[in-house]
Amino acid sequence: MGKLTEMLYDRRRHIGTASQARSKKEWMKEQTAAFIRAAKSEFRKTFNVRTSIAALAVLALTSVGVYTAHDKVKTATPVYRVYIDGEYTGVVRDQASIQEQMEKYGPLLKAHVAFLPVHQAVKGTNEWTVANAIAESTKTMVDMVVVRVNGQDIVHVKDKETAEKLIQTLEAQYVKPDSNATVKLSEQVDFVPLHADKQTLVSFDAALALIQQGKNERKTYVVSRGDSLWDIASKNNITVDQLAQANPNIADVDALAEGQQINLVAVEPLISVDTVSEETRELTTNYEVEYRDDDSLDVGTEKIIQDGKEGKKTQTVRITRHNGAVTKEDVLSEHVTAEPVKEIISKGTHKQAYSSYSGSAAPVSGSWAYPIGGGYISSQYGENRGGKPHLAIDIAAAMGTPVYASNNGTVIQAGDLGDGYGNCIRISHSNGVVTIYGHLSSMNVSVGQAVQKGQRIGGVGSTGDSTGAHLHYEVRVNGVHVNPTPYM
Structure with missing residues (x-):
């Protein structure tokens, strides 16, 4: 009985609080008295002694079981129940590693994390x-919209209005406000609402640039004086066709201007715009050039009898474009508004004997100097240039290549008159012959100066209406263009 009472006391001591605890002797005395009273009560009732003893045995065994279980819990390794902002999240054994993770977040961690040790x-x-729950608690979650292209999430923006503005801005680059064009996106584009970390949000300008630029890195080139399309392509290890494809917005990639910025890589946007529109346009038609032999003119000379004139016509066309580049044209109707006028040129057939000459003025015929110190003929006299004959010879050469006077004469022009020739020198020879040297990079003579055949007068350039370094060599007799070949 004493051992049982002591066991019960030990159990009470473990499960009770310190404020409720009493001395062992006092407690045991109370329990003994209680036990005797219980025994007497049992005897007073109808139960027999054997039943009472059995009941006391069960009470004793229960006390022993509670004591044994509590002892096992007391000796078990503690774990920690974790609560984030008061909500139970899970059980961890390594509290230190979790707290180390929390310290790394610093001020980003605003949630209250509590650890409750349990046995x-x-x-x-x-x-x-x-x-993971602690990491998620550091994020500032907001409502936003993701632009999804062909099932792939591309960019997060703040709301649907911003997403719609992206597409409207993209379409406006290829469609004029008053256009009757039908517009269609090449890809399936959806705006999907979601709740996510605001750090994934992208500004409008950045989102538009991402959609426009796509996967390729944008590379550009600034045109220098004298650059041709071939020069730029060669410098950057690409083809001329690739260069043209990278610049669909440039109407004439052959007519490049100094300082102009062009693309080196064709842009592949993530969202493409297809348009179909009906347009009316006016076109010019080339005129024919007819040559007629004229024995009154010396061989190598020509005279325009009738000026040519371009014709005009209007067309109504259906044009299909992809990102602004024309992919298909269908002519719906066509109307000629002006017929072209043929140009008629007399071509000299009279042959005359050449004689040697020396003196201060150049003869109409005789020995002439080649007007440049190198290069090659890139465009012949009479060559078709957009429906018009080229009335000079172009000699391509490196920038600064020396240019010489073809014969003795007097300088009557040395400067840029704004007529497309750029820096230009004109030299008057005898019998109404004038030689013209255009697009020069430098000029070494002045108006009124007498020059000798073979004298350096300037350097090859690309000034005026020019797409590359070359000498424009032209000869006129009494104001009429003639083939410069005999004067070289």
Whole structure:
């Protein structure tokens, strides 16, 4: 009985609070008295002694079981129940590693995280679940919209209005406000609402640039004086066709201006715009050039009898474009508004004997100097240039290549008159012959100066209406263009 009472006391001591605890002797005395009173009560009732003893045995065994279980819990390794902002998240065994993770977040961690130590046997813990929940608590979650292209999330913007403005801005680059064009996106584009971390949001300008630029890195080139399309393509290891494809917005990639910025890589936007429109346009038609032999003119000379004139016509066309580049044209109707006028040129057939000459003025015929110190003929006299004959010879050469006077004469022009020739020198020879040297980079003579055949007068350039370094060599007799070949 004494041992049982002591055991019950030890059990009470473990499960009671310190404020309720009494001295062992006092407590045992009370329990003994209680036990005697219980025994007497049992005897007073109808139960027999054997039943009472059995009941006391059950009470004793129960006390022993509670004591044994409590002892096992007391000696078990503690684990920690984790609460984030008061909500139970999971059980962890390594509290230190979780707290180390929390310290790394610093001020980003605004949630209150509590650890409650417990003594209980667990088969598994939730370290990953707890760590992930703490990481998620550092994020500032907001409502936003993701632009999804062909099922792939491309960019996050703040709302649907911003997403719609992106598409409207993209379409406006290829469609004029008053256009009757039908517009269609090449890809399936959806605006999907979601709740996500605001750090994933992208500004409007950045989102538009991403959609326009796509996967390729944008590379550009600034045109220098004298650059041709071939020069730029060669410098950047690409073809001329690739260069043209990278610049669909440039109407004439052959007519490049100094300082102009062009693309080196064709842009592949993430969202493409297809348009179909009906347009009316006016076109010019080339005129024919007819040559007539004229024995009154010396061989190598020509005279325009009738000026040519371009014709005009209007067309109504259906034009299909992809990102602004024309992919298809269908002519719906066509009307000629002005017929072209043929140009008629007399071509000299009279041959005359050449004689040697020396003196201060150049003869109409005789020995002439080649007007440049190198290069090659890039455009012949009479060559078709947009429906018009080229009335000079172009000699391509490196920038600064020396240019010489073809014969003795007097300088009557040395400067840029704004007529497309750029820096230009004109030299008057005898019998109404004038030689013209255009697009020069430098000029070494002045008006009124007498020059000798073979004298350096300037350097090759690309001034005026020019797309590359070359000498424009032209000869006129009494104001009429003639083939410069005999004067070289």
